[in-house]
Structures are given as structure tokens and as C-alpha cells.
Amino acid sequence: MQTNILSVQGITKSFGDLHALDGISLDVPRQKVSILIGPNGSGKTTLINVISGIYKPDAGKVRFNEKDVTGSPPYQLYQMxxxxxxxxxxxxxxxxxxxxxxxxxxxxxxxxxxxxxxxxxxxxxxxxxxxxxxxxxxxxxxxxxxxxxxxxxxxxxxxxxxxxxxxxxxxxxxxxxxxxxxxxxxxxxxxxxxxxxxxxxxx
Ligand SMILES: Nc1ncnc2c1ncn2[C@@H]1O[C@H](COP(=O)(O)OP(=O)(O)O)[C@@H](O)[C@H]1O
Ligand SMILES: [Mg+2]
Structure with missing residues (x-):
């Protein structure tokens, strides 16, 4: 079965009153190149920062290799x-x-x-x-x-x-x-x- 290497569900992240990410979900299948497109300020970098552990999301889950890694620090994700x-x-x-x-x-x-x-x-x-x-x-x-x-x-x-x-x-x-x-x-x-x-x- 084709599994997803990365799966993001319902990610929400705000900076004060600014809702940078509001319920973002996406799956990245193995061996695929996926591209995220959006205008400046749409939250692409913030999403990468949440996935790579630089920011903790306010809500939602990040799964990497079928494992819940939400909120894990960057060095741990790098080791993984x-x-x-x-x-x-x-x-x-x-x-x-x-x-x-x-x-x-x-x-x-x-x-x-x-x-x-x-x-x-x-x-x-x-x-x-x-x-x-x-x-x-x-x-x-x-x-x-x-x-x-x-x-x-x-x-x-x-x-x-x-x-x-x-x-x-x-x-x-x-x-x-x-x-x-x-x-x-x-x-x-x-x-x-x-x-x-x-x-x-x-x-
Ligand atoms: N550390 C932060 N503190 C406050 N606002 C932030 C921070 N990081 C990003 N933002 C805001 O979140 C929104 C999304 O930014 P960003 O993720 O950099 O968008 P993109 O990468 O798609 O251009 C922007 O309005 C940006 O100003
Ligand atoms: Mg950016």
C-alpha cells in the first residue's frame, strides 16, 4: 500500500490576532515531489516552520512516517x-x-x-x-x-x-x-x- 511520508491535519497557527494557518490539511505521498503554491504572506513558510518543529501549532497534527511528531523539536526531526x-x-x-x-x-x-x-x-x-x-x-x-x-x-x-x-x-x-x-x-x-x-x- 502506498503510504504518506508526511500527513498534516487541521493545522492552525496564529501570531496574536493574525491567523497565519487556519485548519491546513495535506498529504505528501512517498517518492513524490509536491509543490505548495500561494501568494506572499499566505503561510507557506509558517507551515514549513510548523512541520519542521520551529513553531508549535495551536491545533492540528503532523505525522511523519506514520508517527505523530507534532511539536517535536527541529533537531529530533532532523535525526529522524x-x-x-x-x-x-x-x-x-x-x-x-x-x-x-x-x-x-x-x-x-x-x-x-x-x-x-x-x-x-x-x-x-x-x-x-x-x-x-x-x-x-x-x-x-x-x-x-x-x-x-x-x-x-x-x-x-x-x-x-x-x-x-x-x-x-x-x-x-x-x-x-x-x-x-x-x-x-x-x-x-x-x-x-x-x-x-x-x-x-x-x-
Ligand atoms: N514569527 C512571526 N510573527 C508574526 N507574524 C508572522 C510570523 N511569521 C509569519 N508571520 C505572518 O504570517 C503570515 C504568513 O507568512 P508566511 O508564512 O511567511 O507566508 P509565505 O511564506 O507564504 O509568504 C504573514 O502575514 C506573516 O507576516
Ligand atoms: Mg515564505
């Missing part, structure tokens, strides 16, 4: 396989494209003090991380700029780095907030086709 991007990319500007992907890797055995002294304990895992990041950069069309600091990138490339970084966590779902805003139509088309290719490649 939910990743998101931000409307305004939040990258490590002075780090390179590759480094931005590597910092998102969940397991870094070389970061413990004891392990850091024992190269054998982390070298394989570091190599695997770099291979994974390189493959991701290939799929995102960023191979040529792997060693550029992020402040040198175009707006579209910054969005792609954010997507790649989110995917380094082995996320099962990726919530993209405005993946093509401020990007020219040709590049927007390319970003969407790369998102579809990532879906086909990683399921």
Missing part, C-alpha cells in the same frame, strides 16, 4: 530524517561548496578528541563522506565550483548548495522553502529538473 532549506539560503559563506556539504554529515567520528588522534578510526568515514558529497555535487551541477567559497556563487547555485547540504543528512523528506525565488526562469527550470533527478536517484 526530515531536512529543510530556508527561503534565504543560510550557508557558511567563507567555506567552500564541498565544505558546506561535509559539515552537514551526521556522523563524524574524527571529531571526538580521542578518535582525532587515531587516524584509523575516521579516515574511511571521511573518505566516504567526500565521495558522497562529490556525487551530490555532480547531480546538482556544482562539480565545477566545488572549491569556491560560497560567497562567490550565484543565487541559484546557493539554493542548490542548500539542497545538497540538506541531502547529506540522508533525509527521507526534504522541505524546500522557495527553491526558485529570485532565480531566473532558465535556472529555475534546471533546479526543478535536478530536484526530480535527485528524487529518481535517491528515492
Amino acid at each position: 530524517g526530515m531536512a529543510r532549506t530556508f527561503q534565504i539560503p543560510a550557508l557558511f559563506w567563507k567555506l567552500t561548496v564541498l565544505e558546506n556539504l561535509l559539515v552537514a554529515e551526521k556522523s563524524n567520528p574524527g571529531e571526538s578528541f580521542l578518535n582525532s588522534l587515531l587516524k584509523g578510526r575516521w579516515i574511511n568515514s571521511e573518505t566516504r563522506s567526500v565521495e558522497k558529497a562529490s556525487r551530490m555535487l555532480g547531480l546538482l551541477g556544482l562539480s565545477r565550483v566545488w572549491d569556491q567559497p560560497c560567497y562567490n556563487l550565484s543565487g541559484g547555485q546557493m539554493k542548490l548548495v542548500e539542497i545538497g547540504r540538506a541531502l547529506m543528512s540522508n533525509a527521507q523528506i526534504l522541505l524546500l522553502d522557495e527553491p526558485v525565488s529570485g532565480v531566473n526562469p532558465t535556472l529555475a527550470h534546471e533546479i526543478f529538473s535536478r530536484i526530480l533527478r535527485l528524487r529518481d536517484e535517491f528515492g
Whole structure:
């Protein structure tokens, strides 16, 4: 049976007198790319913030992988396989494209003090991380700029780095907030086709 990876029921969220979300329900089936469309101020970012645990909803339920995760904190949802991007990319500007992907890797055995002294304990895992990041950069069309600091990138490339970084966590779902805003139509088309290719490649 086809199950939904994400299911949102009756979400309500107000900021004082402003009802940003009023009984929102939607289902996202596995292996599908779903798009939420609405004018500025219609509540898209607020809904992503509720789903990803940044805001607690006033009412309603968020189910992720059949589990009720309403009100769970963002780090827990991230550990469970939910990743998101931000409307305004939040990258490590002075780090390179590759480094931005590597910092998102969940397991870094070389970061413990004891392990850091024992190269054998982390070298394989570091190599695997770099291979994974390189493959991701290939799929995102960023191979040529792997060693550029992020402040040198175009707006579209910054969005792609954010997507790649989110995917380094082995996320099962990726919530993209405005993946093509401020990007020219040709590049927007390319970003969407790369998102579809990532879906086909990683399921
Ligand atoms: N933290 C907040 N405090 C007060 N109002 C907010 C906050 N976040 C969003 N809003 C308001 O909620 C409404 C929906 O905003 P938003 O979710 O950002 O819309 P969208 O992403 O669709 O443009 C807007 O009127 C916005 O001003
Ligand atoms: Mg928004």
C-alpha cells in the first residue's frame, strides 16, 4: 500500500490576532515531489516552520512516517530524517561548496578528541563522506565550483548548495522553502529538473 511520508491535519497557527494557518490539511505521498503554491504572506513558510518543529501549532497534527511528531523539536526531526532549506539560503559563506556539504554529515567520528588522534578510526568515514558529497555535487551541477567559497556563487547555485547540504543528512523528506525565488526562469527550470533527478536517484 502506498503510504504518506508526511500527513498534516487541521493545522492552525496564529501570531496574536493574525491567523497565519487556519485548519491546513495535506498529504505528501512517498517518492513524490509536491509543490505548495500561494501568494506572499499566505503561510507557506509558517507551515514549513510548523512541520519542521520551529513553531508549535495551536491545533492540528503532523505525522511523519506514520508517527505523530507534532511539536517535536527541529533537531529530533532532523535525526529522524526530515531536512529543510530556508527561503534565504543560510550557508557558511567563507567555506567552500564541498565544505558546506561535509559539515552537514551526521556522523563524524574524527571529531571526538580521542578518535582525532587515531587516524584509523575516521579516515574511511571521511573518505566516504567526500565521495558522497562529490556525487551530490555532480547531480546538482556544482562539480565545477566545488572549491569556491560560497560567497562567490550565484543565487541559484546557493539554493542548490542548500539542497545538497540538506541531502547529506540522508533525509527521507526534504522541505524546500522557495527553491526558485529570485532565480531566473532558465535556472529555475534546471533546479526543478535536478530536484526530480535527485528524487529518481535517491528515492
Ligand atoms: N514569527 C512571526 N510573527 C508574526 N507574524 C508572522 C510570523 N511569521 C509569519 N508571520 C505572518 O504570517 C503570515 C504568513 O507568512 P508566511 O508564512 O511567511 O507566508 P509565505 O511564506 O507564504 O509568504 C504573514 O502575514 C506573516 O507576516
Ligand atoms: Mg515564505
